[in-house]
Amino acid sequence: MYFKKKITALVLLALILIVPGCAAGKDNNNQGDRPEFVLVIHGGAGTLSRDRISAEQEREYHAALDQALSAGEKILKNGGTSLQAVAAAIVLMEESPLFNAGKGAVFTNRKTVELDASVMDGRTLDAGAIAGVKDIRNPILGAIAVMENSPHVMLAGSGASEFAREQGLEIVDNSWFHTRHRLDAVTRQIEQEKNGTVGAVALDKEGNLAAGTSTGGMSNKKFGRIGDSPVIGAGTYANNMTCAVSATGHGEFFIRRVVSYDISALMEYKGLTLEEASHKVIHEKLPETGGTGGVVAVDRLGNVAMPFNTTGMYRGYVKSTGERYTAIFGE
Secondary structure, eight states: OOSOTTOOHHHHHHHHHHOOOOOOSOOSSOGGGOOSOEEEEEEEEESOOGGGSOHHHHHHHHHHHHHHHHHHHHHHHTTOOHHHHHHHHHHHHHTOTTSSSGGGOOOOTTSOOOEEEEEEETTTOOEEEEEEESSBSOHHHHHHHHHHHSSOSEEEHHHHHHHHHHTTOOBOOGGGGOOHHHHHHHHHTOOTTTTOOEEEEEEOTTSOEEEEEEEOOSTTOOTTOOOSTTSBTTTEEEOTTSEEEEEEEOHHHHHHHTHHHHHHHHHHHHOOOHHHHHHIIIIIIHHHTTOOEEEEEEETTOOEEOOBSSSEEEEEEEETTSOEEEESSOO
16 A cells, blocks of 8 residues: 555654556657656646736745646655655645645535545556545545545545544544635635645656545536546546546536546547547547547656646646746736
């Protein structure tokens, strides 16, 4: 197992701080060019513009993205797995009030926070997800626990919380997730990052891929609405034969289009590269039905794709080669 049953978010954070075949698709790199490891992250896509984000806020977002990259990079550099790196990066973003996941999650129309998350292991095709939970401090760890310690793929609501408690994960009151910024936004009905999500994909030294996604969903959502983030194949997908993908955007459209799996399928069955497949899905197929958002993805050879059809997407990547990048807008 990648994680012991009783791991908590705080234990994971402590570890972050102290721990010094034949595939489809044409390749941009040959096997000898593959970096030792790659980590790609996103913090949500939406109607982001420079006139709505101050220079100070922009610096804060870049710093938060960089911290998440550093958390996963440490694990990968020291021989850790892609799943561990994905979890580490996402936990950092769940703990930040800047992103729509965990501490910074948006409010429902009842002024509560409901959280979703999922993970997938590209080596085994194992997957785990939780949906509509209100008290798991780090939902991504709940999704990993479902994958590793249960016979199921998805658990929801109070049952998911009960399972997480049995696994020793940290349970908090719903008020822990509340932030004034998000409450003001749902009260005014103008949430800038209403489709926001956080996610990560990684390729480790062993050549294994993994993907994970975590979100608070759409601001002012009703009726226990669940989006694409916990849906394997829509918001998250990983397969060592092709790629690992984490999505962010208007979830209903990503579910209908099975966006993350579709990218993998285009690589496997049509021989497209990661760049070609992800561009086709995000810029051609998704908009046909009115869908907006983006993905971050990495293939088995370390190629990175981060397409989005909105005005911005918080995103970044780091490679073992030293290449490092973070961005918000369409630059």
